[in-house]
Every structure is written in C-alpha cells, then in structure tokens.
Amino acid sequence: MIKKILKFTGIFLGVIILAGSVYYAKVYIRTEQRLYKKYDVQLQSIDIRKDSASLALGARLVKTKGCAGCHSADLGGKIFVNDAAFGVLSAANLTKGKGGRPADYSEMDFVRALKHGLTKGGTPLIFMPAHEYTLLSETDMGAIIAYCSTLPKVDRVLPEANLGPLAKVLADLGKLPLFPAEMIDHTRKLVKEVKAEMTIEYGKYLSTSCQGCHRETMKGGEPVAPGYPLVADITSTGHPGKWTDQQFISTLRTGVTPEGKVLKPEQMPWPMAKELTDLELKALHLYLNSL
Numbered sequence: 001m002i003k004k005i006l007k008f009t010g011i012f013l014g015v016i017i018l019a020g021s022v023y024y025a026k027v028y029i030r031t032e033q034r035l036y037k038k039y040d041v042q043l044q045s046i047d048i049r050k051d052s053a054s055l056a057l058g059a060r061l062v063k064t065k066g067c068a069g070c071h072s073a074d075l076g077g078k079i080f081v082n083d084a085a086f087g088v089l090s091a092a093n094l095t096k097g098k099g100g101r102p103a104d105y106s107e108m109d110f111v112r113a114l115k116h117g118l119t120k121g122g123t124p125l126i127f128m129p130a131h132e133y134t135l136l137s138e139t140d141m142g143a144i145i146a147y148c149s150t151l152p153k154v155d156r157v158l159p160e161a162n163l164g165p166l167a168k169v170l171a172d173l174g175k176l177p178l179f180p181a182e183m184i185d186h187t188r189k190l191v192k193e194v195k196a197e198m199t200i201e202y203g204k205y206l207s208t209s210c211q212g213c214h215r216e217t218m219k220g221g222e223p224v225a226p227g228y229p230l231v232a233d234i235t236s237t238g239h240p241g242k243w244t245d246q247q248f249i250s251t252l253r254t255g256v257t258p259e260g261k262v263l264k265p266e267q268m269p270w271p272m273a274k275e276l277t278d279l280e281l282k283a284l285h286l287y288l289n290s291l
Contacts, residue, residue: 024165031168034179038122041186044115048107048142050150058147061140063275065133065209076100076154087164089127094148099157110145115190117181124181126161131183135208138190196279203287206280209272210234218291228267235291248285249278
C-alpha cells in the first residue's frame with residue numbers, strides 16, 4: 001500500500017512539474033517576444049525651447065511627473081529591484097555620464113521614450129510609464145526634454161534589466177505593466193498646450209500621473225505589486241471626496257490625511273505631488289470630485 005501511495009504521489013508531482021514547466025516555457029517565449037518587439041513609429045516633431053522659463057518648467061515637471069522619484073534627484077538612475085525571483089529593474093541614468101545616455105542620444109530619442117515608451121532601437125522600455133507621459137502637452141514634454149538634455153553628467157553604471165521568472169509570470173497574467181508601449185496609441189498627436197486654470201479639464205490632464213496606481217477610473221483596486229496594499233479610491237466616493245480643498249492640499253504636502261493616516265512615499269508618492277501649485281491641486285481635486 002505504501003509503495004502504491006509513493007508511486008501515485010511521484011506521478012502526481014511529476015505531472016505538476018511537467019505542467020508548470022510547459023506553462024513557464026510559454027510564458028518565457030511570449031515575454032521574450034514582447035520584450036524584443038520592434039515598433040515602427042512616426043516621431044512627432046515638437047518645439048523644444050531652452051530659454052530660462054522652459055528650463056525652469058522642465059525642472060519642476062521632472063519632480064511633479066515622478067521622473068526624479070524614479071531616476072533619483074540627479075536623474076542619474078537607481079536600482080528598484082534586484083531579486084532572484086523578480087529579476088533586476090532599474091531606472092536609467094538619463095545624463096550623458098558614464099553608464100548614461102550615449103553621446104548620440106538626441107532630443108528625438110527622448111520623444112521616442114516619453115511619447116512611445118521605446119528605446120533608441122525601437123524596442124519597449126521596461127516599466128517606464130510612457131502611457132502617462134504620452135498624454136503630456138507638447139509644451140510640457142518639450143520642457144522636460146529641454147531640461148534633461150542640459151543635465152550635468154553623472155557617472156553611475158547600473159545593471160541591465162533582467163526579468164526573473166516571477167516578473168515574467170506576473171506580466172503574462174497582466175498583473176505587472178512591464179511594457180507600457182503596448183498601452184499607447186502611437187498615432188496620437190500631442191496637443192500644443194493645456195492651459196493652467198481652475199477647470200475639470202485641467203484637473204483631468206494633471207491626473208494622468210495618478211493613473212499608474214489609481215487606474216484611469218481613479219477608483220483604485222488591486223495592489224500595484226505583490227506586498228503592496230490595495231490602491232485607494234480617490235474619486236468623490238473615496239476619502240478625498242469628503243475633504244475640503246485645503247485638506248486635500250495639506251495631505252499631498254505633508255503625507256498625512258485628515259483622518260490621521262500617514263502615507264508611505266514608496267506606496268503613495270506624495271512628495272512629487274507636493275511640488276504642484278495650489279491651483280493645480282485644486283483643479284485636480286475638482287476633477288476627482290467630478291468622478
């Protein structure tokens with residue numbers, strides 16, 4: 001009897017291992033196809049000005065749009081994850097120092113990255129939220145590019161991205177947006193400018209930086225990554241819908257909600273939102289309350 005049980009257990013485990021191996025082989029092939037897919041896009045020519053006002057705008061936008069949060073304050077890049085199961089994910093060195101952008105990396109290459117989520121060679125950038133940046137106005141994207149093209153060199157060599165089995169499985173299941181280029185309408189043209197005013201439309205424009213976590217509906221939902229908490233509903237039916245404008249502004253400037261909850265920057269990047277002006281925060285709150 002014991003021999004039969006052991007034999008059955010061995011067969012069962014063998015079947016499980018075989019099925020898992022076949023499944024992962026399919027995941028691996030699909031992920032590699034997505035990783036090395038080449039996109040043929042028509043780059044939009046945009047007006048990139050390097051006057052003091054444009055550079056100042058770009059310097060502020062790299063903070064409010066999360067560039068500095070991911071790529072470090074000096075935009076020299078940093079490692080996010082270095083784990084055997086998950087792999088290596090890092091935000092690139094955006095300067096032209098050692099380990100950064102090549103000498104021939106042009107302003108149009110920045111357009112390809114921000115608007116299309118693609119490398120200089122036309123393959124997808126990994127985990128780069130270009131699906132949010134592609135919604136920027138031409139003025140704002142041009143200001144970011146102008147600022148980034150004038151960065152002082154930072155020598156910081158980072159390891160190449162290397163997706164581990166867990167990252168590949170999560171990406172295949174649609175639980176991890178590793179390839180935002182797949183989420184972009186590459187034929188869409190940038191609007192010239194979005195006027196800063198106290199309107200729902202302007203608040204909606206600002207909210208694109210919130211979509212990565214709170215989704216397009218701003219209703220939140222599942223955690224953005226394993227180990228993270230559920231993402232909050234920030235529409236009129238969530239806590240922000242009960243806050244005054246001043247409470248909303250205070251929350252995004254201090255990281256503490258009116259209810260006394262302390263927001264962890266690694267889970268809710270309020271330090272980048274605190275760079276927004278009072279007008280911008282009020283317009284954003286207006287839009288969220290309209291949902």
